[in-house]
Amino acid sequence: MPISPNQGSTGGGTIVTITGTNLGGATAVHFGTKTATITANTPTSVTVVSPSGSGTVPVTVTTPGGTSNPLSFYYVGAPFKSSISPVSGVTAGGNTVTINGTGLTTATAVHFGAATATPTVVNDGQLTVAVPAGTGPGPVSVSVTTAGGTNNGLSYTYVDAPTVTTLNPNSGPASGGTVVTITGTNLSSTQSVLFGATPAPFTVLSDTTISVVTPPTPDGAPGPATVTVTTTGGVATADFTYLAGPGI
Numbered sequence: 001m002p003i004s005p006n007q008g009s010t011g012g013g014t015i016v017t018i019t020g021t022n023l024g025g026a027t028a029v030h031f032g033t034k035t036a037t038i039t040a041n042t043p044t045s046v047t048v049v050s051p052s053g054s055g056t057v058p059v060t061v062t063t064p065g066g067t068s069n070p071l072s073f074y075y076v077g078a079p080f081k082s083s084i085s086p087v088s089g090v091t092a093g094g095n096t097v098t099i100n101g102t103g104l105t106t107a108t109a110v111h112f113g114a115a116t117a118t119p120t121v122v123n124d125g126q127l128t129v130a131v132p133a134g135t136g137p138g139p140v141s142v143s144v145t146t147a148g149g150t151n152n153g154l155s156y157t158y159v160d161a162p163t164v165t166t167l168n169p170n171s172g173p174a175s176g177g178t179v180v181t182i183t184g185t186n187l188s189s190t191q192s193v194l195f196g197a198t199p200a201p202f203t204v205l206s207d208t209t210i211s212v213v214t215p216p217t218p219d220g221a222p223g224p225a226t227v228t229v230t231t232t233g234g235v236a237t238a239d240f241t242y243l244a245g246p247g248i
Contacts, residue, residue, distance in 0.1 A: 003059055007074040007106065009149045012052035018061055018071070019045045025063050031073055032057030076148035079103040084142060088157040088189070088232045093133035097156070099144060100126050106147035112156055113140030134158035137186075137233075159233035162186040167227060171241040174223075176216035180240070182229065183209050189232040195240060196225040217242050 008014025016036070018029065024043035029036040034057075036048035046061055050073070058070030081101035089095040099110065105124045110117050115132035122128060127144070134140065142154040164184040172178030182193070188207040193200045195215055202212040210229070217223070222244040229236045 003071045003073060005147065006072065007076050007147045008050050009147065010052060010054050010075045010077050011149060012050050014050040014147075015039070015047065016050050016059075016073070017045055017047045018059065020061070020068065022065055023061055023063060023068075026061050027064070028062040030058075030060050030062070076106055076146065077103050078149035079107065079144050079146045079151045081142075081144055081151055081154050084154045084156060086232070087155070088159050089131055090232075090234050091134045091137055091158040091160050093131045095131050096128055097131055098126060098128050099142070099154070101144070101151075103146060103148055104144065107144050108147075109145040111141075111143045111145070111150075115140075119144070131156070136160075159189055159231065160186045161234035162190070162229055162231045162236040164227070164229055164236040164238040167238050167240055170239065171243055172214050173245055174217045174220055174242040175245065176214045178214040180212050180214060181209060182212060182227070182238070184229070184236060186231060186233055187229065190229055191232065192228075192230045194226075194228040194230075214240070214242075 003018050023046050026041045026046045029048045031051050034051040036051055038048050040047035053075045056072055056074050059073045060070050061068040083100045085098050104127050107119050107127050110119045110129045117129045117132045119127040119129040137158050137160045139155050139157045142156050143150050143152040166183045168181045187210050190204050193202045193212050198215040200212045200215050202210050204210055222242045225240045227238045227240050
């Protein structure tokens with residue numbers, strides 16, 4: 001006589017189907033000492049709503065012909081989430097976040113606002129999930145659904161990808177030291193600015209402006225360099241030209 005699912009929330013409310021033979025006319029289904037609500041009954045199945053409970057309890061079906069052998073049902077507590085990392089990412093989604101907590105073994109869904117993603121359970125204390133696309137920039141609540149219920153309490157922030165519209169100036173000596181103003185959009189969360197492969201010191205002035213000092217070229221030679229601005233929302237690029245110094 002199978003039972004499906006064989007686990008559910010300690011708060012009750014899980015819809016459980018018990019299958020077997022001679023189950024017609026069921027008068028009671030017990031989860032331990034508690035009685036479940038019968039919602040459907042045929043000669044081969046009984047569907048009930050589980051009562052609240054804890055631990056592992058025997059489930060029996062009583063009909064006019066007697067009481068069945070017991071099956072085990074496992075009560076699962078609601079999940080507890082302690083942290084999410086990273087806490088922000090691109091509005092387009094697709095990046096992977098890690099959620100830590102307890103009671104995560106039976107996680108079936110992670111909700112980012114109104115969007116839902118299917119997680120990968122690492123262990124009872126950790127899961128990973130690919131972030132679904134957001135409807136726009138800004139924070140959303142994050143909740144995890146398990147057999148024990150749904151728990152909220154975490155937040156994730158969607159960030160639009162950056163753009164770079166101008167570099168002023170867009171050229172300077174190969175020895176570096178040029179102060180360049182980068183203008184664009186969504187620049188407030190800038191994490192790095194590279195000239196080619198070389199990091200440059202920068203200061204975020206606003207969401208649309210960064211001030212940066214060009215590093216010298218690795219070999220001291222002039223030439224073009226791709227400027228790469230990386231934010232929590234993604235990457236934007238522009239072109240800068242290193243100039244040869246004068247000679248006499």
